[in-house]
Amino acid sequence: MIVKRELSKRATALGIKDSVPAYNSPSLGAQDLATGVCFASGGSGADVLTSSFLRVISLADQLQSFKEYIAKLTATVGQEKASSIISNALFITSLGNNDIAITYSEGRRPELFPTYAGQLVATALGIKDSVPAYNSPSLGAQDLATGVCFASGGSGADVLTSSFLRVISLADQLQSFKEYIAKLTATVGQEKASSIISNALFITSLGNNDIAITYSEGRRPELFPTYAGQLVGWTSSFLQEIYALGARHVWVFSTLPLGCLPGGRATSGMLTCNELVNGLATQFNGLLQHGVSSIKATTHDYDVQFVDVYTPLRAIINNPAPLGFTNVMNGCCGGAAVATGQLCTPFTGQCLNPSTFVFWDFAHPTQRSYEIIVATILQQHK
Structure with a gap:
């Protein structure tokens, strides 16, 4: 998981685009699919307990959204171009912060x-x-x-x-x-x-x-x-x-x-x-x-x-x-x-x-x- 603000900063620095929209945004347009979207959910982590406790989108659900994104992208630009976009894209992920700070350190792990x-x-x-x-x-x-x-x-x-x-x-x-x-x-x-x-x-x-x-x-x-x-x-x-x-x-x-x-x-x-x-x-x-x-x-x-x-x-x-x-x-x-x-x-x-x-x-x-x-x-x- 990575927050959208940090992701947008990195996208801007790489000359991709100034704002990386959330995949679940109701205003997301077909043109956004080819230039990058954000699947992250603030507060989530690798541990399902973390997202469950904070009531945010779990990593598994973020992955499911990515699969849906691939299908939408393919339908929009075709199989060949979609595969090229995905294989050349930069994926940024950050996991562990909330798991350690919230789930483990606050005693929510049954161990x-x-x-x-x-x-x-x-x-x-x-x-x-x-x-x-x-x-x-x-x-x-x-x-x-x-x-x-x-x-x-x-x-x-x-x-x-x-x-x-x-x-x-x-x-x-x-x-x-x-x-x-x-x-x-x-x-x-x-x-x-x-x-x-x-x-x-x-x-x-x-x-x-x-x-x-x-x-x-x-x-x-x-x-x-x-x-x-x-x-x-x-x-x-x-x-x-x-x-x-x-x-x-x-x-x-x-x-x-x-x-x-x-x-x-x-x-x-x-x-x-x-x-x-x-x-x-x-x-x-x-x-x-x-x-x-x-x-x-x-x-x-x-x-x-x-x-x-x-x-x-x-x-x-x-x-x-x-x-x-x-x-x-x-x-x-x-x-x-x-x-x-x-x-x-x-x-x-x-x-x-x-x-x-x-x-x-x-x-x-x-x-x-x-x-x-x-x-x-x-x-x-x-």
Whole structure:
């Protein structure tokens, strides 16, 4: 990617033209095709996560535009001249700046995070050791039949949550699931695709970011009982939509004890859990459990289960020593600084032994914590 201004300067210096128009410009004329256009999108990079986070045109889509350009140029000047123009053209590309400065340095690459609960469940059930992201450019057809991940870190049931954090919304995740069904059907056939989906285990976790970020930081004016009811309503609608698409086995995770996370402790001096915030989480979890039970009662072939992750994590926090934990207040990555909400980055100090920390950063448990939580879950849910 290179910004248009810099590209135009270089084109002027080479005596090509003073302004290189954007290929997607509605005012682009046929005469511009033969003298150079710009496919770049400010903020993009080589990493698809970069363009996705900044909501700009990805490198893959820029390449697709170039292919379309070749077809238009050929139709305008003919095959021979089009080939000559392209082979003699100067292509300028700049990649890596945004990937390093925005995606990697701000901790958006999963390599910096511990294995999440859903992944550990898949491993424990003998499904696969790594559940790939559905949007991963390296996703293969063989991955479709054994499980993919539609989740987007930072999203929630509330559209304001994903909008504020600029992540993939629940509605867009649902759309990806619909696209997945079409791809799976094309790969294995209708009958097998339906069987895979109806026998699959779906894991969803909603509410943590909605309460901790959207509500607690004043982005929703409603009283909490009203807002919690809205969250449960949105979650219930989502559960009914995936049922209509063929899902039959779903685990709905509760929220974590949000007031005990390093970020949640900040308002209570870091020494104790913020029980006010924990109270909000508990209130929501109660409503969510009731909502899940209502769906299950009215849809008899729907194995939808409320999964309590609040209690096992709180048990770890309340009695960490027997489990080998020595730190329940700070994150392994960032230490006390995580109370500010700072993400774990390559430049953030990390502890030497994460297995002795309950938390990885300001909001996420370590892999060791998740392993204990998942073991508890698997004892309670079959």
